[in-house]
Amino acid sequence: MKIAVIALALFASFAANVYASDGTVPIAGPKNTTVADTRETVVLPGFERDKIxxxxxxxxxxxxxxxxxxxxxxxxxxxxxxRSTSPQPLSKASLKARENCPKGCNELCEAMHGGFDSIAAEAEAGKNKQVILEKLSGTLQRCTACHDTYRYDMRAGNELPALEKP
Ligand code: HEC
Incomplete structure (x- = not known):
């Protein structure tokens, strides 16, 4: 009986530590990801991550x-x-929180918004579908480039101390 309990406890602690079936294990600490995930972590307060x-x-x-x-x-x-993808006005707290975003991430975001603006302008001018499809493809490449490179995570404790929830 004792042995069974010890075996069960060992199994439970082992199972809790193994993250995925492919053998990857979580990196300890707030990064909260696996060694197989090589994307750069962009740390944000929880409220801003939710908003993004x-x-x-x-x-x-x-x-x-x-x-x-x-x-x-x-x-x-x-x-x-x-047009529905246009950026929304940001509060002071959001602007402050986004100071943590890397330059490359911001640039991809701006390029994506520029792409959608240009699609809207083409559509409003009644331009042909082929042009819009090409622009859409280019715009979606910004999404995928960013997704391949970055991930969002929350600061431990979920908030930056200097910031208040807007
Ligand atoms: C500036 C970088 C960037 C751009 C540009 C971008 N994304 Fe994201 N997106 C992210 C990151 C980072 C995440 C979170 C991924 C993670 O943490 O695992 C995300 C998550 C998402 C999610 C999941 C949302 C949720 O509730 O979990 C969706 C859907 C998504 N993106 C769609 C898009 C689409 C569609 C586009 C382009 C039209 C786009 N994204 C452009 C960075 C970007």
Whole structure:
């Protein structure tokens, strides 16, 4: 009986430490990722990470709308979808929190917004689908480049001490 309990305890502690079935293990500490994940971690306070991820979901929705508009020859829908991805005004706390974002990350973000602006302008001018598709492809490359390079994480304790939730 004793042996069974010890074996069970050993198994439980082993199972808790193994992260994935491919043998990768978590890196200790706040990074909260696996050795197999080589993306650069961008550390943000929790409220800002939530806000950025909500924007990401908005970008995906906008992209879907652009594609639906193209498929149904509805340039108004294309323009609306592209415009819906526009950056929203940032509070002081958000601006401060984003000082942690690397330059490359900000540049990809700006390039993506520029791409959507240009898609909206083309659609509003009634330009042909091929041009818009090429622009969409270029814009989506910004998404994938950023996703391949960065991940967001929260600062331990979930907040930067100097910041207040907006
Ligand atoms: C500036 C860099 C950057 C750009 C540009 C970018 N993303 Fe992201 N996105 C990220 C990061 C980093 C994450 C979080 C990944 C992680 O932590 O594992 C993310 C997460 C997401 C998520 C998951 C959201 C959630 O709730 O978890 C979606 C969906 C997404 N992005 C869609 C897009 C789309 C669509 C585009 C382009 C139209 C885009 N992103 C452009 C960096 C970017």
């Amino acid at each position: 991820l909500a924007s990401m979901r908005r970008f995906l929705k906008g992209t879907q709308q652009v594609i639906e508009g193209l498929a149904s020859n509805d340039m108004k829908m294309v323009a609306q979808g592209a």
